[in-house]
Amino acid sequence: MFIQTLVTGLAIGGIYALMAVGYSLVFSILNFSNFAYGSIIMLGAYIGYYVLMHMGVPLALAVLLSIAGAAVLCFVNERMAYSTLRKRNASSLYFMISAMGTSIFLENLVYATIGSRFYAFPEVLTQQNVSFGGVSIGLLDVFAIVFSAIAIYGLHYFLQNSKTGIAIRAASYDMQVCQLNGVNVNKVIGWVFLLAGGLAGISGMFLGMKYMVYPTMGWITNKAYIAAVIGGLGSLPGAVVGGLILGVLETFVSAYVSSVVRDVFSFSLLVVLLLVLPTGLFGKFLEEKV
Amino acid sequence: MRTKWLALVLAVVFAAVVAGCGGSSGGADVIKIGQTVALTGDSSMWGQSEKNALEMEIAKINAKGGVLGKKLQLVAYDNRADATEAVNIAKRLVGEKVVAIIGPAQSGVAIATTSVTEPSKVPFIATTATNPKVTVDDKTGKVRNYAFRTCFIDPFQGTVAAQFAVKDLKAKTAAVIYDVGSDYSAWLGKYFIEEFQKQGGKIIANEAFRTGELDFRAILGKVKGSSPDVLFIPTMQKEAALVMKQAADLGIKAKFLGGDGWGSPDLVTLGGSAVEGSYFVNLASLDDPDIQSFIKEYKEKYKSDPVMPNPVMAIDGLYAIVDALKKTNSTDPAKIAEQLAKTKDLQALSGKLTIDPKTHNPLNKPAVIQEVKGGKFVFKAKFVTQ
Numbered sequence: 001m002f003i004q005t006l007v008t009g010l011a012i013g014g015i016y017a018l019m020a021v022g023y024s025l026v027f028s029i030l031n032f033s034n035f036a037y038g039s040i041i042m043l044g045a046y047i048g049y050y051v052l053m054h055m056g057v058p059l060a061l062a063v064l065l066s067i068a069g070a071a072v073l074c075f076v077n078e079r080m081a082y083s084t085l086r087k088r089n090a091s092s093l094y095f096m097i098s099a100m101g102t103s104i105f106l107e108n109l110v111y112a113t114i115g116s117r118f119y120a121f122p123e124v125l126t127q128q129n130v131s132f133g134g135v136s137i138g139l140l141d142v143f144a145i146v147f148s149a150i151a152i153y154g155l156h157y158f159l160q161n162s163k164t165g166i167a168i169r170a171a172s173y174d175m176q177v178c179q180l181n182g183v184n185v186n187k188v189i190g191w192v193f194l195l196a197g198g199l200a201g202i203s204g205m206f207l208g209m210k211y212m213v214y215p216t217m218g219w220i221t222n223k224a225y226i227a228a229v230i231g232g233l234g235s236l237p238g239a240v241v242g243g244l245i246l247g248v249l250e251t252f253v254s255a256y257v258s259s260v261v262r263d264v265f266s267f268s269l270l271v272v273l274l275l276v277l278p279t280g281l282f283g284k285f286l287e288e289k290v
Numbered sequence: 291m292r293t294k295w296l297a298l299v300l301a302v303v304f305a306a307v308v309a310g311c312g313g314s315s316g317g318a319d320v321i322k323i324g325q326t327v328a329l330t331g332d333s334s335m336w337g338q339s340e341k342n343a344l345e346m347e348i349a350k351i352n353a354k355g356g357v358l359g360k361k362l363q364l365v366a367y368d369n370r371a372d373a374t375e376a377v378n379i380a381k382r383l384v385g386e387k388v389v390a391i392i393g394p395a396q397s398g399v400a401i402a403t404t405s406v407t408e409p410s411k412v413p414f415i416a417t418t419a420t421n422p423k424v425t426v427d428d429k430t431g432k433v434r435n436y437a438f439r440t441c442f443i444d445p446f447q448g449t450v451a452a453q454f455a456v457k458d459l460k461a462k463t464a465a466v467i468y469d470v471g472s473d474y475s476a477w478l479g480k481y482f483i484e485e486f487q488k489q490g491g492k493i494i495a496n497e498a499f500r501t502g503e504l505d506f507r508a509i510l511g512k513v514k515g516s517s518p519d520v521l522f523i524p525t526m527q528k529e530a531a532l533v534m535k536q537a538a539d540l541g542i543k544a545k546f547l548g549g550d551g552w553g554s555p556d557l558v559t560l561g562g563s564a565v566e567g568s569y570f571v572n573l574a575s576l577d578d579p580d581i582q583s584f585i586k587e588y589k590e591k592y593k594s595d596p597v598m599p600n601p602v603m604a605i606d607g608l609y610a611i612v613d614a615l616k617k618t619n620s621t622d623p624a625k626i627a628e629q630l631a632k633t634k635d636l637q638a639l640s641g642k643l644t645i646d647p648k649t650h651n652p653l654n655k656p657a658v659i660q661e662v663k664g665g666k667f668v669f670k671a672k673f674v675t676q
Contacts, residue, residue, distance in 0.1 A: 001511055008507045108330075116334040118528055123562040129539060138539060211504045211532060212560055214332075219502070254508030259499040260470050 004135045005255045006248060011141035013247020015206055018148045019224030020231065020239035021155065022199040028172040028234035029192050032092035033225060035099040036077055038218025039106035040197055044070030044204030045213045046110070049119050067201035074197025075190055077102055083186070103218070110215040119213040144206045151202055152240055155195060159236075164191050172234065223250075226270050232283030241281060320363040321356075321621055323348070323611060324388035325604075326379050326403065326414070328395065329368035332528065335554060336395060336600040340417060341366050342592050343584075343601030344392065347608055357615050369394055373402035380406035380414070389621050390415065390614075390630075392607045395600055397421030397444075398473045400437070407436045413627035415607035417600050418550065418573060420444045421473050425650040433650055436627050440606040440643065441573050441599075442655040444474070447549050448481025450571050450657045450673045451522065456489040458671070459545050459569070461519035463492045467509060467533055469525050471501030478524035478549050486522075494518050499529075506533050510540050518544045526551040531561030538564035545569070553598050558665045565662050569670065574599035574640050575658045577669045581639055606638040610645070 019041065026034040048066030051057050057065065081098045128139040159165035167188045170178045179185050203224075207217060223246060231242025246266065253265045273280070325344060328337035341364075348362045356362055365386055369376040376399045383391055384406060391407070391414035394400045400419035407414050416424055416439040425437045455461040464486055468479035476498075483493050494516040497509045510533070513521065521537065521544040523530045534546050546568035553572045557565055576585060576598055584605070588596045596602070613636050614629035615621065633645040644653045659670040 001515065004511055005508060008505075008511070012505060111330045116331055118556055118560055120531075120560045120562065136540065212528070214528075216332075216502075220504070251505075251508045254505075255511055259497070259503060259506075259509050263500065 001255070003133075005251050007135055007137050009248035009251030010244060011137060011145065011247070012251060013227075013244035014141075014145040014148045015203055015210070015243075016224050016227045016247050017240045017243025018151065018199055018203045018206075019221055020227040020243045021152055021236055022196040022203070023221070023224055023228040024231070024234055024236055024239040025155075025192055025196045025199075027228070029168065029175075029189060030082070030086070030092070030095065032095035033099070034196070035096060036081070036102035036106065037074075037099075037196070037200060037224075038221035039103045040070050040074050040077065040200040040218075041204040041207065041221060042110070042213075042215065042218040043073055043106065044197075044201035045208035045217060046114065046204075048201070048205040049121065049208060049213045052121070053119075063202065063205050066205045067198045070201030070204060071194045071197035074193045074200060077197075078189065078193040083189075086189070107215050107218070114215075116215055119208075121209045121213075138210075140206070140209055144210070147202065148206075151199060152236070155199070156236060158195075164188070168192055223266065226266055228280075229270060230273055230280055232280030235280070235282040238280055238282030319360050321358070321360045321615065322363050322365050322386060322388040323608070324383035324386070324391035324412075324414075325364055325366035326369045326376055326383065326391055326393040326399075327366055328371035329366075331370045331372070332526070333371040333395065335556065336418075336597050337368075337371075339597035340393070340395065340600040340604045343588060343596055344604050344608060346588065346591055347605050351612065357612055358619065358621070362612075369399060371396050371399055373399050376400075376403050377406055384410045384412050388412065389623050390611045390626050392604050392611070393417055395419060396474065397424055397477075400424040400439075401473070404434055404437050408434055411436060411627070412623040413438060413630055415440060415610060415630070417441065417603040417607060420447060420550065421477055422649075422651075423473070433648060435631075436623075438607075438610070438627075438630050438645060438650045440603045440610070440638070440640075440652055441550075442657055443651055444478045444549075445481045446655075447571050447657065448478050448483075448524075449485045450659070451478075451547055451549060452482050452485035452489060452491070453673075454569065454571070454659055454671070455486060455520045455522070455545075455547055456491055459520060459547070461486075461491060461545070463494050463516070463518045464520040464522055465495035465497070465513045465516065465518040465544065466493065466522045466524070467497045467499065467506065467513070468523075469501055469503075469529060470498040472525070474549075474551065475524045479522065482522050482524065503529065504532060506536050507540065510537050510542060513537075513544075514540055514542050517542075520545050520547050522547045524549045524551070527554045527557040528560060531557055531565060534561050534564040534568065550599065553660070553667070555595075555597070555667075558662060566665075568662050570660055570662075572599060572658045572660050572667075573655075574602045575660055575667065575669050577667075578640075578658065580641060584639055602640050606640055606643055609638045610636060610643060 044066045047069035048062050051065045052062040081102045085094055129136045130139055167183045171188045227242040227246045228239045231238025250262050253262050327340055328334050344364055348364050352361045365388055367379040369379050376394055380403045395418045397419040400416045401423055413436040418441050420441055420443050422443050426433050466479045469475035495513050523533050530548050530552050548570040550572045552570040610633050614626045618625045618629045631647045636643045646653045657673045660667040661670045
């Protein structure tokens with residue numbers, strides 16, 4: 001049971017990590033929590049479900065289309081809801097309010113157009129298990145963990161080595177100075193939202209396959225947000241570690257205490273950690289954030 | 291200057307909106323019947339079907355000349371299955387002078403609604419709210435004068451499920467997984483446990499989860515260790531499907547059993563092969579011979595099957611209201627409520643409807659046991675309350 005719980009926890013933590021990275025990316029540049037992220041994840045899942053079930057594209061392509069779709073949506077979200085605020089130098093509080101508004105708007109848009117039905121992906125994708133020594137893990141979970149790891153590492157590589165990546169890291173230090181040195185900040189921020197949206201697409205697909213697709217599925221991002229804070233907002237390795245820690249701890253609380261106190265525990269952990277380490281595990285003041 | 295303009299525009303818009311809201315006044319030649327129902331959110335599948343059925347039925351009554359020489363008019367508002375929203379809507383319906391209200395469908399929402407209906411003396415008839423506290427105030431033990439229902443209650447449903455588990459499924463041990471945030475789920479689980487133990491069975495696990503939970507593997511890991519004969523899951527179809535799917539993934543061999551919250555075609559699309567061979571208690575069934583003509587009409591009009599059992603329960607409520615209107619020859623909600631309590635042997639859609647004046651629950655309401663077979667709900671047995 002102990003090992004099984006650990007494996008289950010890691011599978012959940014992997015998806016938390018993926019979402020937390022998307023959160024942290026946006027936070028590191030604009031210093032606000034993008035609460036609309038959950039809705040983008042939800043829409044990514046709907047896109048993936050639609051192209052797979054109604055257009056008959058193969059699964060790999062459906063995942064890619066879901067990534068692309070969510071990336072574009074995330075980009076449009078920035079251009080419509082945040083860029084005006086940015087140009088007026090609004091405080092991050094207004095960004096958050098705008099993000100919440102976007103989130104509620106998108107959720108209700110889905111209710112009003114697609115409706116509130118739940119959708120499940122075909123079983124072929126989700127029913128295979130790998131068992132070893134009495135511990136079973138879904139093939140989908142294995143795939144999700146591997147794919148998440150590749151995606152996160154790819155992002156890391158991109159940020160470290162490409163010109164755009166360097167610009168993003170520079171902007172996360174100091175937007176003004178970065179602009180003075182001739183970096184097109186608009187473009188950089190566009191990139192950040194595209195990347196975060198891509199991660200949202202992957203998370204949405206995996207969440208949809210693991211559980212189901214429905215309008216409020218984006219609420220799980222509250223957990224990703226905690227994971228990002230535990231790891232240190234703005235730090236990508238922190239987001240990954242925070243996600244895994246949170247997933248494993250939650251599963252252990254559910255298994256050995258009660259699933260009812262799980263969220264009490266998660267949020268208490270957050271508060272206690274912030275009291276001890278205000279910037280999270282990997283948080284840094286004015287150092288390299290991404 | 292710009293802000294001045296903006297303020298002016300906003301003021302105009304606001305005034306227009308307010309005027310628009312107050313502009314709906316029904317004539318005196320209609321009788322308004324209220325409906326509080328979830329048209330959005332997780333329960334909207336049933337809610338929309340419920341509203342469709344009522345609209346269809348009211349159109350039929352109106353085509354025959356209405357009631358008391360007046361046309362019936364349905365005033366339906368979306369309560370999102372949310373208790374706070376339902377209170378606001380009940381106030382709105384009372385303000386619109388409805389003679390009675392049909393709905394809500396959820397126990398928690400219905401209990402919240404009583405806080406408005408009791409003082410304003412407007413009766414409501416809950417459709418599928420099965421918790422005893424809906425019609426009887428548990429603090430005083432007195433019946434609520436303006437709360438009624440057309441469905442059986444949870445103790446009965448839990449009893450049926452437990453007896454079925456012991457007698458038909460030959461279960462000796464059972465585990466329960468319930469939603470701690472739902473009155474329906476927690477009480478149904480409790481009643482099942484009481485009856486199951488009374489029948490000589492043993493409860494080996496009783497696990498709670500929070501509303502909105504997606505991953506039950508941690509809880510199921512515990513259940514798996516004690517390998518029960520039956521896993522009772524008194525939840526809505528979404529959670530039930532997820533629990534069964536994940537239980538199957540973990541290789542749990544128990545028979546799955548549930549309550550009327552499962553009764554949606556969704557259960558099969560979401561749960562897939564994992565829900566095959568599971569059983570649940572329901573209020574009405576699509577293959578009940580008594581309601582075939584209604585189903586046929588509904589299908590012709592809306593191009594889909596009604597989502598059971600809400601539409602049937604709502605129409606039972608509508609018949610009871612129409613019957614009370616005729617017998618009292620009045621549109622005073624308080625008089626309607628008095629008459630509703632006296633409803634006896636009324637030919638409703640699901641069978642004969644008799645309201646128990648002591649509890650405002652229907653008497654002798656049959657329960658249906660359905661089995662999931664080949665992705666369809668198959669009629670298995672009928673139980674009748676004593």
